[in-house]
Amino acid sequence: MRTAETDLQEIKKLMERSSRFISLSGLSGVFAGIYALIGAWVAHLQLLRIESSDSLLPLVITAVSVLTASIITAIFLTTRNARRKNQKIWDKLSQRLLWNLSIPLLAGGLFLLILIGQQQFELVVPIMLIFYGLGLINGSKYTLDDIRYLGYLEIILGLMATWFQGYGLIWWALGFGLLHIVYGTWMYWKHER
Amino acid sequence: MKNPIKGLHKEFENRIKLGIMSVLMVNDTLDFNEIKEVLEVTDGNLASHAAALEKKNMIRITKKFIGKKPNTSYAATDHGRQSFTEHLAALEALLKNNP
Numbered sequence: 001m002r003t004a005e006t007d008l009q010e011i012k013k014l015m016e017r018s019s020r021f022i023s024l025s026g027l028s029g030v031f032a033g034i035y036a037l038i039g040a041w042v043a044h045l046q047l048l049r050i051e052s053s054d055s056l057l058p059l060v061i062t063a064v065s066v067l068t069a070s071i072i073t074a075i076f077l078t079t080r081n082a083r084r085k086n087q088k089i090w091d092k093l094s095q096r097l098l099w100n101l102s103i104p105l106l107a108g109g110l111f112l113l114i115l116i117g118q119q120q121f122e123l124v125v126p127i128m129l130i131f132y133g134l135g136l137i138n139g140s141k142y143t144l145d146d147i148r149y150l151g152y153l154e155i156i157l158g159l160m161a162t163w164f165q166g167y168g169l170i171w172w173a174l175g176f177g178l179l180h181i182v183y184g185t186w187m188y189w190k191h192e193r
Numbered sequence: 194m195k196n197p198i199k200g201l202h203k204e205f206e207n208r209i210k211l212g213i214m215s216v217l218m219v220n221d222t223l224d225f226n227e228i229k230e231v232l233e234v235t236d237g238n239l240a241s242h243a244a245a246l247e248k249k250n251m252i253r254i255t256k257k258f259i260g261k262k263p264n265t266s267y268a269a270t271d272h273g274r275q276s277f278t279e280h281l282a283a284l285e286a287l288l289k290n291n292p
Contacts, residue, residue: 010212018216
């Protein structure tokens with residue numbers, strides 16, 4: 001039977017389905033977090049061996065590997081989730097989400113490249129965390145709203161990393177590792193079980 | 194207490210009309226196929242209900258050509274947005290008064 005309640009539920013569902021990409025998989029967050037923790041450990045070992053004048057190439061390779069593995073896993077799990085929720089993986093909604101996520105990330109990425117080019121490494125981790133947080137907040141309007149709060153947390157961590165400098169790798173492991181795992185588990189629990 | 198039934202618009206009583214308005218509230222414009230896909234309705238059904246909403250000045254239907262393909266896009270009018278907002282508020286009030 002139709003009641004005010006079922007009408008409201010239907011309206012909410014349709015509004016969400018037509019304006020947000022809801023298939024984002026929480027599990028991809030968990031995996032990204034695990035890769036990030038492994039990456040942080042590898043980077044730690046690499047840093048122990050790097051002399052000050054050495055090239056940063058090994059660190060860059062580690063970072064790019066973590067990023068690539070995370071993206072591939074996210075695409076795989078989200079595609080699977082989209083199929084289950086009967087949502088398209090590549091349509092206006094997912095494109096809008098990616099675009100809005102990318103703007104702060106691209107700005108932050110270029111900012112980082114310029115700083116690294118000038119041999120300024122102190123702020124690398126805070127900038128990664130803060131711009132990633134801004135990207136999440138910007139993208140949250142177009143997907144599950146939960147990631148907005150993950151964005152806030154990343155920004156707070158980024159600011160703390162700016163305040164307490166010299167523990168870059170630990171902040172990085174907290175923001176990209178631990179937070180992703182905790183948050184991804186929670187989102188999986190809430191939306192996909 | 195205000196009578197919540199007053200805010201209910203009978204133009205939105207039909208489930209498909211309610212659906213069309215819902216998706217147009219959160220999207221500036223949508224084309225025919227996009228609405229059809231979200232609502233899971235047939236062409237004829239969607240076209241006739243959309244036409245009825247246009248007649249009541251709730252939505253605006255724009256037909257144009259993209260290349261050689263005809264494209265029909267839909268958007269809520271200001272009047273439609275306001276009416277639907279009232280309708281939503283009335284539904285919520287109903288729910289609150291009769292839990």
